[in-house]
Amino acid sequence: xxxxxxxxxxxxxxxxxxxxxxxxxxxxxxxxxxxxxxxxxxxxxxxxxxxxxxxxxxxxxxxxxxxxxxxxxxxxxxxxxxxxxxxxxxxxxxxxxxxxxxxxxxxxxxxxxxxxxxxxxxxxxxxxxxxxxxxxxxxxxxxxxxxxxxxxxxxxxxxxxxxxxxxxxxxxxxxxxxxxxxxxxxxxxxxxxxxxxxxxxxxxxxxxxxxxxxxxxxxxxxxxxxxxxxxxxxxxxxxxxxxxxxxxxxxxxxxxxxxxxxxxxxxxxxxxxxxxxxxxxxxxxxxxxxxxxxxxxxxxxxxxxxxxxxxxxxxxxxxxxxxxxxxxxxxxxxxxxxxxxx
Ligand SMILES: NC(=O)c1ccc[n+]([C@@H]2O[C@H](COP(=O)([O-])OP(=O)(O)OC[C@H]3O[C@@H](n4cnc5c(N)ncnc54)[C@H](OP(=O)(O)O)[C@@H]3O)[C@@H](O)[C@H]2O)c1
Numbered sequence: 001x002x003x004x005x006x007x008x009x010x011x012x013x014x015x016x017x018x019x020x021x022x023x024x025x026x027x028x029x030x031x032x033x034x035x036x037x038x039x040x041x042x043x044x045x046x047x048x049x050x051x052x053x054x055x056x057x058x059x060x061x062x063x064x065x066x067x068x069x070x071x072x073x074x075x076x077x078x079x080x081x082x083x084x085x086x087x088x089x090x091x092x093x094x095x096x097x098x099x100x101x102x103x104x105x106x107x108x109x110x111x112x113x114x115x116x117x118x119x120x121x122x123x124x125x126x127x128x129x130x131x132x133x134x135x136x137x138x139x140x141x142x143x144x145x146x147x148x149x150x151x152x153x154x155x156x157x158x159x160x161x162x163x164x165x166x167x168x169x170x171x172x173x174x175x176x177x178x179x180x181x182x183x184x185x186x187x188x189x190x191x192x193x194x195x196x197x198x199x200x201x202x203x204x205x206x207x208x209x210x211x212x213x214x215x216x217x218x219x220x221x222x223x224x225x226x227x228x229x230x231x232x233x234x235x236x237x238x239x240x241x242x243x244x245x246x247x248x249x250x251x252x253x254x255x256x257x258x259x260x261x262x263x264x265x266x267x268x269x270x271x272x273x274x275x276x277x278x279x280x281x282x283x284x285x286x287x288x289x290x291x292x293x294x295x296x297x298x299x300x301x302x303x304x305x306x307x308x309x310x311x312x313x314x315x316x317x318x319x320x321x322x323x324x325x326x327x328x329x330x331x332x333x334x335x336x337x338x339x340x341x342x
Contacts, residue, residue: 001034002339005090007041007118009080009109011060014123014150015042015095017328019060025332033336040087045096045105047076050083081112089144091335094122098151100219100239103127107135114138114146121334123150123327125223129239132230147334152227153178155326156303160337161317162232169309171233174271178224180301180322181208181215182247182267187299190259194252207301207322217246218267218284225269225282228305233271235280245285263290266298 006022008015022029022037029035039057041050049055051073059071080092092113094106107127113120115138122128128135128148139146152158153176162171177183184207188198199216202208214220222242229235247267258265266287274281289296294316298304304318320326 001030001036003036003038004335004339005038005040005087006093006335007043007080007084007087007090007113008039008093008095009043009105010095010097010124011042011044012095012097013324014327014331015093016060017324018093018095018123018331019057019328021325021328021332023057023061029332029336033340035336035339037335038090040090041080041083043078043080047074048078048080048083049073050075050078080109084112084118085116089117089119091119091121091338093331093335094120094124094127095331096124098125098129098214098223100126100129100214100223103130107131110135110146111138114142114144117142117144119145119147119335119338121147121150121331121338123148123154123331125151125220125227128227129223132227133236145338147338148227148231149334150327150330152224152231153303153305153320154330155320155322156305157317157320158224158228158305159231161305161315162228162307166232166307166309166312166315169311171307171309173273173308174225174228174232174269174305175295175308176221176225176228176269176305177266177295177298177303178269178305179215179221179267180303181212182218182221183298183303184208184301185216186247186250186255186265186267189250189252189255190264192256195248195250216248218244219246221267221269221284222282225271225284229271229280229282232307233280237280237282241282243281243283243285245283247286250286258288263288264296265289266295268295 039055103126106124185198268287301322306316
């Protein structure tokens with residue numbers, strides 16, 4: 001049995017869901033993979049819980065916001081950078097907000113972890129989107145893994161399929177419905193709601209964030225597409241190079257008309273060859289699909305991705321839970337992968 005120290009930065013929806021998955025799958029991890037996951041520290045924006053030995057999981061298994069001051073191990077102002085060098089390296093699980101301008105605080109967390117010989121599994125996108133080459137280079141230099149399935153469509157396996165299942169094939173292009181919120185809104189518009197009504201319903205159901213800007217303006221899809229492209233095709237795209245269109249200006253009439261013609265309008269992320277010099281082009285935009293497209297029937301919060309290859313034809317994966325639990329499960333999958341693939 002291998003004991004693996006776990007530190008989690010961020011204790012919001014994904015951080016909490018991750019602990020729940022770890023607790024629910026404790027025996028599976030032990031029996032199937034020989035891994036004993038040991039919680040060592042949890043960090044919020046204003047401090048952390050860190051003890052000299054394993055933390056008790058009990059206070060973390062709650063849907064309510066953590067009341068850190070109730071823990072005897074709560075240390076106001078403590079940051080992961082302050083303690084990570086003092087613990088036997090394991091896996092840092094990064095679940096702080098995705099800041100697409102600075103990459104912080106995830107960038108500092110991931111850098112500290114990789115420099116100190118910790119593996120990392122990230123749900124946050126900012127640092128990876130802005131500093132992909134630097135962080136993957138640092139992981140390589142330190143001889144550790146940097147995983148980010150949870151940042152690249154989470155429970156929908158995009159990176160595993162692109163990197164492992166298609167190994168040896170040349171990927172000629174990628175198309176994906178990578179954002180559950182916008183796909184839900186477009187699906188409901190196809191069923192008769194206008195944009196405002198569909199967005200309200202998505203908010204009421206807890207699907208859309210209170211501020212849905214990154215989703216509805218296409219940036220969340222762009223980030224996932226960029227991470228998939230840079231990881232699978234080894235490109236070096238920055239966010240400014242992605243052509244991005246959102247769904248705000250789509251007219252209800254157009255969606256209904258497409259529906260009547262047996263077609264559907266989707267927000268798609270596409271990675272394709274550009275004949276005018278640059279080898280690859282990344283774009284996010286509204287696309288009209290007919291029934292023959294493999295992603296035509298991907299509705300509601302479901303996501304999907306199609307890889308077009310030279311030797312394996314086209315490979316499509318759809319599904320995967322689009323919620324914090326799915327993200328928590330993707331983080332656990334990455335941790336298992338770190339030790340199981342070695
Ligand atoms: N929600 C999903 O379904 C989903 C799916 C895949 C990926 N993601 C990504 O996962 C990440 C987390 O999402 P979420 O929904 O869990 O967000 P959230 O509910 O807003 O939680 C964010 C957490 O990060 C903490 N935090 C903020 N700044 C910090 C700092 N400097 N040091 C340590 N902790 C800090 C916050 O602490 P306080 O409590 O003190 O504010 C909070 O606990 C995001 O990057 C998101 O894009 C989310």
